[in-house]
Amino acid sequence: xxxxxxxxxxxxxxxxxxxxxxxxxxxxxxxxxxxxxxxxxxxxxxxxxxxxxxxxxxxxxxxxxxxxxxxxxxxxxxxxxxxxxxxxxxxxxxxxxxxxxxxxxxxxxxxxxxxxxxxxxxxxxxxxxxxxxxxxxxxxxx
Numbered sequence: 001x002x003x004x005x006x007x008x009x010x011x012x013x014x015x016x017x018x019x020x021x022x023x024x025x026x027x028x029x030x031x032x033x034x035x036x037x038x039x040x041x042x043x044x045x046x047x048x049x050x051x052x053x054x055x056x057x058x059x060x061x062x063x064x065x066x067x068x069x070x071x072x073x074x075x076x077x078x079x080x081x082x083x084x085x086x087x088x089x090x091x092x093x094x095x096x097x098x099x100x101x102x103x104x105x106x107x108x109x110x111x112x113x114x115x116x117x118x119x120x121x122x123x124x125x126x127x128x129x130x131x132x133x134x135x136x137x138x139x140x141x142x
Contacts, residue, residue: 009080013073019091027062057104065090085138099127
């Protein structure tokens with residue numbers, strides 16, 4: 001199986017989908033929560049640290065997913081098989097549903113053990129492996 005870089009093709013990649021709106025709304029909700037926290041409790045450093053510890057991984061994944069989907073859909077609204085597989089990997093939500101908790105647990109274990117239990121990098125490797133596994137599935141069925 002040869003993977004070509006994302007580019008023009010036959011698969012329609014639209015941002016006008018419920019999945020895209022849900023992804024954008026979820027990211028917006030996390031950002032709104034941050035602004036409310038900062039507005040209601042501007043001098044609470046521990047509250048901000050708690051928010052970032054709890055939501056940091058989710059925010060990273062959501063920003064990455066939104067950025068990738070917007071880039072794919074605006075660059076080539078009709079994408080090739082690679083673009084389609086990347087688009088579906090993010091918007092179906094399967095990857096995010098599994099990767100976010102795995103990396104959140106890895107990050108939390110490492111943070112709470114003050115770095116003595118190094119789970120962040122392995123959990124990220126698992127998330128990347130999941131990404132490529134789901135990507136390969138969508139690539140094969142496209």
